[in-house]
Amino acid sequence: MHTHTDGHDLRHHGDAEVRDAASALTDLAVNVRTGTPPPWLRERIAGSLTGLAAYPDGRAARAAVAARHGLPVERVLLTAGAAEAFVLLARALTLRHPLVVHPQFTEPEAALRDAGHRVARLLLREEDGFRLDPAAVPEAADLVMVGNPTNPTSVLHPAAAVERLARPGRLLVVDEAFMDAVPDESESLADRTDVPGLVVLRSLTKTWGLAGLRIGYVLAEPGTIAALERAQPLWPVSTPALAAAEACMDPAALKEAAQAAALIAVERAHLLAGLAEFDEVRVVEAAEAPFVLVHVRRGAEVREQLRRLGFAARRGDTFPGLGPGWLRLAVRDRTTTNRFLQALDQALTMVG
Template identity: 65%
Template sequence: MTDFDLDHHGDVEVGEGLVDLAVNVRTDTPPQWLLDEIATSLTDLAAYPRQDAAMAAVAVRHGISPDRLLLTAGAAEAFVLIARAFKPQRAVVVHPQFTEPEAALRAAGHSVDRVILRPEDGFRLDPAAVPEDADLVVIGNPTNPTSVLHPAEDLRALARPGRVLVVDEAFMDAVPGEPESVLGAESPGLLVIRSLTKTWGLAGLRVGYLVAEPGLVARLAAVQPHWPVSTPALAAAIACSNNRAITTAVAAAQELDRQRAHLVAGLAEVDAVKTYGVARGPFLLLRLDGAAVVRTALRERGFAVRRGDTFPGLGPDWLRIAVRPEATADLFVKTLREVLG
């Protein structure tokens, strides 16, 4: 079932002079205060990275004990560690979703089954659709690329002894109040992944973390290389966990809600475009006939958007677009109208 390009990511769509609607990183980031904290850490590059302060800061941020936390070089490393540390008899990935987890599992030699959520159902999860004998399950929340936020109750229903349940919450801090987060839940086998990439614009720095019961964390740490997170990335983890950062992130999530509502309203006036489900992430999934041709035409007019046909469960008639400020959204909708004639 390697019929999709699981290694394709939105950054390859971006080019010089194009308005970037292909990558789900918040605009105008990182903020200057965060850059200053990272820059200050550069004087310590001669020493090996020490994680103690960053571990403590992130643990306090989420109200958890440090032994339930593992810092990683972005969410991508977390997926690789999972593929190395566990030997599932039946791994299941719920799609459409970020393709990196399945790619990592396959690269490690595991077979992977897919549970495909349907647009007709608003891409909502039915816990009963996941096979009972699955001992490793991966799902995103809110899910990339559908932007659907699954109820925490439905996710907890997937947890059980003997199963590792991986919930990718890379975009959860973009949801005001994080109402459906399961980070900190006492569910058996639960493993939650977080990233600092999206809200803070740190894709080039590679920093994230995972939260799980201490036994699972120990198994993952055992297959992680020494000093996996750089000194500048550790400085970013500390800075993004303080009260100032939390307040900033909350405001950014609220602003994102307003920007997304504006974009949804504009697209609702374009008859050829359909959306499914309720979007809660910093991106929208669109269905329109001939999306591949439309994507090329948009590119010729200055907009980079993410193709949808590399996500299992989707096909050539899907595009993902990042939420951007109102002026950019209005120009995009105007250009899309022109392209669609």
């Protein structure tokens, strides 16, 4: 199913760039960390398979998530990825004036529209560095959805700016799916309990390579958690996914994630330096996530040439606020990045 509004296919995602490829492509379109899940995590998941005859019991995983963030379990809800959380928010809560800050991940707006809501948009502008101005959000909005760091712009908004969006009677939904790829998780609101109406969404699929397992969680006030939980089907998270969630909360896992975030920052700087060499390429320089957003002259043609040269890049024109010249590029290891930069040079020469 595709949700098209204003010419934007809200249900197009990066996996489509590689899923139907006739030949193997180097994947710069999907923001899942390469080389994952690590062996120790695969072993933990495999070990859970002996318990598949029993119904899933999420208590241990829920407690582990709560302890990781210093929160009571009543403020935690485990979900089948962050995508399920978007659907629960759209269907379980009474909303009159939801607003989505764009460009950002499109699934939240798609879920709201599918639930029958009229969705307002706040489009952040390139000339402002795609940075959030809290004063631009209408007071009437009773749900505000913002990504941090934002997909696809890679902009990390200051926590103080995001916090300014909070109001009595408003849900402030912050999608932090990529926050664990930010060193020290700076600007996160996940551990906060003093921000009214705050709902933080987290995903374990990006850093840990669990997109096929579907595991994430919601952090919010107990009343909101209870309302979302009532809208879930019975046993919404599988036993293997629960085992993964518990494992990813271990101190050793958190240390590994922190090390991965530091490495991503180094490799992202290398990618940005290489992109800066091209006059035809304009980069969103305030990149803090494991991907970067670039504008390329004749971008749609360049993307097709890159495919012919063996590289998949995420098209940007499905994101409200962006057009066909925009491409999102996942941060990869230095060897892969160097190969890509050579291919980009060829692609730009080909399109003239």
